Amino acid sequence: MKDGILRRDPLNKIWVVFAPEKVKTVIVGSSENEAKFDFDPFVPGCETATGPDILRSSDPLYSQGGWSSRVFPAKNPVLKVENDKNGRGHGLYDSMSRLGAHEVVVETPKSGVSFDQLSVEEIAGAIKIILDRISDLRRDIRFRYISVTKNKGLSAGGMIDHNYSEIKAYPFIPPFVRNKLDNCLEYYKAKERCLLCDMIDQEISDRTRIVCEHDSFVAICPYASRFPFEIMILPKKHGRVLSENPAQATVGFAKILKQTLAKLRIGLNSPAYSTVFHYLPVNSGSEAEAESAAYHWHLEIIPRISVVTADSFENGVFVNPTLPEDAAEFLRNIRE
Ligand SMILES: [Zn+2]
Numbered sequence: 001m002k003d004g005i006l007r008r009d010p011l012n013k014i015w016v017v018f019a020p021e022k023v024k025t026v027i028v029g030s031s032e033n034e035a036k037f038d039f040d041p042f043v044p045g046c047e048t049a050t051g052p053d054i055l056r057s058s059d060p061l062y063s064q065g066g067w068s069s070r071v072f073p074a075k076n077p078v079l080k081v082e083n084d085k086n087g088r089g090h091g092l093y094d095s096m097s098r099l100g101a102h103e104v105v106v107e108t109p110k111s112g113v114s115f116d117q118l119s120v121e122e123i124a125g126a127i128k129i130i131l132d133r134i135s136d137l138r139r140d141i142r143f144r145y146i147s148v149t150k151n152k153g154l155s156a157g158g159m160i161d162h163n164y165s166e167i168k169a170y171p172f173i174p175p176f177v178r179n180k181l182d183n184c185l186e187y188y189k190a191k192e193r194c195l196l197c198d199m200i201d202q203e204i205s206d207r208t209r210i211v212c213e214h215d216s217f218v219a220i221c222p223y224a225s226r227f228p229f230e231i232m233i234l235p236k237k238h239g240r241v242l243s244e245n246p247a248q249a250t251v252g253f254a255k256i257l258k259q260t261l262a263k264l265r266i267g268l269n270s271p272a273y274s275t276v277f278h279y280l281p282v283n284s285g286s287e288a289e290a291e292s293a294a295y296h297w298h299l300e301i302i303p304r305i306s307v308v309t310a311d312s313f314e315n316g317v318f319v320n321p322t323l324p325e326d327a328a329e330f331l332r333n334i335r336e
Contacts (some may be wrong), residue, residue: 001331012176016224023321025307026228027155042162046111049106051075054103057129068122069107069129069246077102078168080091085142085171094218101169103139104308105130108163114270115152115163116261118335123254126163131242131250135165138282143169143280145177153272156304164183165275171283179280181295188294196296197238204236209324210329211263214247217256221324221331226312227324229268229331231260240280240292257299264303272304 004019036084041049044066056070073081079100086097107126108118115123132147151158173181187195203209203220211219219233233256235242235249242249261314264271280288280295311317 005223009222009226010187011180011183011199012178013221014224014226014316014318016226016320018321019319020321022319025319026321027117027305027307034209040111040160040162042160042164043111050104050106053066055129055132067109068107069126071103071105071129071133074102074166080127081140081169084276096171099142099171100168101167103133103167104167105133105167106124106162107165110163111162111189112161114261114265115150116258116265118163118258120251120254123258124250126146126165126180127242127250130165130167134241136278137169140169141283142171142284144284145170145173146279147174148277148279150275151272152274153270153304155272156274158272177278178283181281181291184294184296185290186288192236194294194296195299196234196298200234200236209328209329210326212256212259214256214259216252219260219329220229220254223324225263225320225322225327226304228306228319228320229264229271229303229327230324231264231331233257233260233299233301234296238296240295241297242279252301259336260301260331263331263334264301266336268303268305269330274302274304276300276302 004017004021007016007018008014009016010036023176040046040056047053047070051072054071054073057068058066080098081101084097087098088095089093105126107115108122110118118126128297134148137143137146146163147168147170149168152163152164184195187193191198204213204218209220209223211221213219216237217233217235220230222230228325235253242253263272277297277299279297280291284291306320309319311319
């Protein structure tokens with residue numbers, strides 16, 4: 001690695017430059033030390049500040065607060081559920097209304113705790129309410145993709161020091177998702193196998209990029225990680241969405257997510273981070289069967305510790321100073 005290397009990511013079909021001398025582009029910071037907002041509107045007792053709930057989970061653990069997680073419409077939504085599509089052409093250009101949905105999931109009544117410090121049951125409960133919302137939103141045939149993201153820490157765009165995720169329903173398939181899906185479909189058509197199933201087999205065999213492995217899930221630093229300490233959590237069993245085997249899978253997923261995030265918090269000094277679920281698109285019509293066979297759901301975790309330059313967001317060329325083998329070994333050795 002002394003001179004660096006170029007590696008190709010088969011899932012996104014991009015090349016990543018591994019350049020150890022670029023280590024100065026890594027920001028060593030802690031989300032816990034970032035400026036905090038004085039007011040946390042997501043704690044029990046402040047429900048009127050956020051608008052009415054779409055869904056609420058209660059749990060005996062939280063008898064005083066009355067809820068364990070809740071979902072409500074975003075105050076300043078990116079997309080709005082009540083609009084019609086109203087697609088139009090303007091010469092070369094296309095437009096449509098802001099049709100969609102934008103919801104906020106508050107995953108715990110507790111303020112100022114790290115997600116991994118919640119219990120497995122609490123994390124599984126938060127995942128369950130997200131799955132319930134996905135099941136509901138996918139019934140609207142105007143939607144094509146349900147995105148679930150989490151941004152923790154100000155450097156990641158997290159505005160409040162409280163664990164929450166955002167769900168967005170889009171009337172189109174986001175381009176990065178489309179690209180991944182197309183690459184998986186192409187692989188499946190050529191080999192009649194799922195690219196990610198093959199990737200998991202190889203990673204479990206190689207073991208050099210594994211962060212942790214459980215019965216049904218594995219966490220790895222991808223071969224061509226775009227960012228330092230980037231992690232993918234994958235179910236070992238092929239599946240298009242987590243909800244295919246809800247109870248068992250949700251608890252198993254909560255366990256590995258808790259362990260992986262604890263390793264990041266302890267090892268990297270509570271970095272800001274983003275998580276992104278990658279699911280199959282919804283309402284795919286005649287494509288649904290092929291997509292189900294070819295695509296394999298997963299979660300990406302991106303610690304927000306490196307500078308993203310124009311080369312990355314304009315040219316799609318990522319420069320990473322940290323080899324995934326080094327990142328995975330470091331995280332494997334962290335004792336939670
Ligand atoms: Zn698969």
